[in-house]
Amino acid sequence: MAPVLKTWAIYERIYIFSLIKFLIFGRRLRLQNIKKILLCFSFALSACDQNFMRPVGLDASGARVSIDGTLSSCGQATQDRFQEFLSEQSAWYSSRNHLRPTAEHQSVLILGSEKQAVVLVHGYNSSPFYHQDVIQSLAAAGVTVIAPLVTGYGSDANAANEATIDDWRHAVEGAVAVATTCHKNVALIGHSSGGSLVTHQLLHFALPGVNKVINLAPFLKSPDSFIADVVHFITARFDVIDVDTFRDVTGLDPYVVLPFFMPFQNPEPGRPEPYFPLKALKRVFTLLDAFSDPQPEKSTVSSLLMLTGADALIDNSFAKEYVSRSFSKNGFFEYPKALNIGHSFQRRENNPRFDDFMSRLITFIKQ
Numbered sequence: 473m474a475p476v477l478k479t480w481a482i483y484e485r486i487y488i489f490s491l492i493k494f495l496i497f498g499r500r501l502r503l504q505n506i507k508k509i510l511l512c513f514s515f516a517l518s519a520c521d522q523n524f525m526r527p528v529g530l531d532a533s534g535a536r537v538s539i540d541g542t543l544s545s546c547g548q549a550t551q552d553r554f555q556e557f558l559s560e561q562s563a564w565y566s567s568r569n570h571l572r573p574t575a576e577h578q579s580v581l582i583l584g585s586e587k588q589a590v591v592l593v594h595g596y597n598s599s600p601f602y603h604q605d606v607i608q609s610l611a612a613a614g615v616t617v618i619a620p621l622v623t624g625y626g627s628d629a630n631a632a633n634e635a636t637i638d639d640w641r642h643a644v645e646g647a648v649a650v651a652t653t654c655h656k657n658v659a660l661i662g663h664s665s666g667g668s669l670v671t672h673q674l675l676h677f678a679l680p681g682v683n684k685v686i687n688l689a690p691f692l693k694s695p696d697s698f699i700a701d702v703v704h705f706i707t708a709r710f711d712v713i714d715v716d717t718f719r720d721v722t723g724l725d726p727y728v729v730l731p732f733f734m735p736f737q738n739p740e741p742g743r744p745e746p747y748f749p750l751k752a753l754k755r756v757f758t759l760l761d762a763f764s765d766p767q768p769e770k771s772t773v774s775s776l777l778m779l780t781g782a783d784a785l786i787d788n789s790f791a792k793e794y795v796s797r798s799f800s801k802n803g804f805f806e807y808p809k810a811l812n813i814g815h816s817f818q819r820r821e822n823n824p825r826f827d828d829f830m831s832r833l834i835t836f837i838k839q
Contacts, residue, residue, distance in 0.1 A: 546586045546654040550616065553653045554581040557620070557646045564623055564639070570631035576601055577626030580619040581650065582611040589616040589655035590837060591647045591682075595664030595691070596756050597749060599626050603663065605820040609830045615837065616655060620647035622666070624752060629712040632749030637759060640669055641677065652681035659684035659837045663818055664785070665691045665756045672759060675768045675798055685799070686776045686833060689815050691756065692763045692794055693787040700757060707754040714747040763794055775799035776836045778829070780817050781809030805832055 543551060558579060565572050577599040590610055594602055600619035610617045623643045624635025644660075651658045660682045662670035667690025674685055694700045710717065719725060777795045779788050788806070796802055807813045813823050820826040 547583045550653045553650045557650055565627055571627045573621055573626030577621055579621045582617045584611055584616040585614045588657045589651040590659045590661060591651050592619040593644055593662045593666035593670050595666040603818055606818050613834045618647045618650050629747050629749040633711055633751035637755055641673055644673055648679050658682050661686040663688040668692050668759050672762050674771055674773060684774045688778050688818055689783055689786055690791055691786050693760060693790040695787045703757055707750045710750050712747055712749060770800045772800055774801040776803040778805050780807040780813045782812045783815045785815045
């Protein structure tokens with residue numbers, strides 16, 4: 473009987489929380505809208521406990537060297553340009569008195585074939601190592617991989633909040649400059665808000681040398697205006713929300729409530745608790761405005777869009793429509809909703825068809 477009472481107490485608190493929000497918003501919050509509020513938290517938090525994965529097979533610089541310890545002229549030039557890129561990123565943090573990103577979070581270079589390079593851009597409040605399954609699979613396929621840390625992330629909430637959209641763009645541009653040092657074929661991959669960033673950048677700014685783009689669940693539009701309302705409400709009142717603030721605002725234990733709606737767990741001892749850099753989140757939603765503006769000319773870059781029908785964080789229909797009219801060469805794949813593969817399908821543990829996913833990705837990159 474005790475577990476039933478405990479579960480009821482949780483939902484009783486959610487009900488009280490919904491009444492408070494009703495008074496604030498002046499609108500009735502149905503149960504599905506309570507779930508949407510928690511989905512707003514999931515957008516920021518679902519990746520946080522994954523941000524501490526250490527890369528495999530990388531040296532101290534983040535670059536894998538050849539077996540005999542020597543590099544080709546192309547490899548050496550690429551690694552030299554990557555080191556310049558790392559120095560530029562480090563200078564951004566130090567000039568603003570922010571902590572330098574730890575080794576787990578920094579940008580990654582894995583040298584592979586001189587024929588093909590991939591730039592992999594992560595999403596909101598994440599880091600390259602949230603994508604280590606994709607990084608390692610691409611490297612195993614012989615592809616050179618550059619996974620930049622989007623400027624502002626990987627340090628503290630204040631750093632994430634201070635970084636502007638232009639800072640994010642500069643990180644992408646810097647990574648593409650590394651890739652195009654001597655690689656003639658460069659593919660750009662963006663996941664979630666990383667997808668919105670690379671899509672906007674390709675369509676509105678020059679990224680010379682990129683001939684393919686792969687959007688993985690791109691956050692081009694919120695699936696519900698209510699979610700945008702909640703985000704605007706929260707970001708107008710807080711700069712940062714951590715789990716303690718979540719407890720204070722809702723009266724709920726996030727480590728009890730949030731697992732009902734998403735993968736979320738208490739961090740290991742010694743690891744910091746997850747937080748929301750809310751100014752950065754507001755900029756993610758600001759970037760969405762660009763996708764409702766008049767359409768630029770179609771890009772000739774070859775495009776692949778990959779979605780999952782069970783994704784509750786993005787508007788799949790809008791993503792299909794926008795990408796199809798923005799790129800002249802389009803490929804598309806969507807996992808059926810019945811498979812229940814969620815937004816973070818680029819992680820092996822979240823995607824039972826991960827090998828099929830990577831096969832499709834690599835085939836498109838190399839064709």
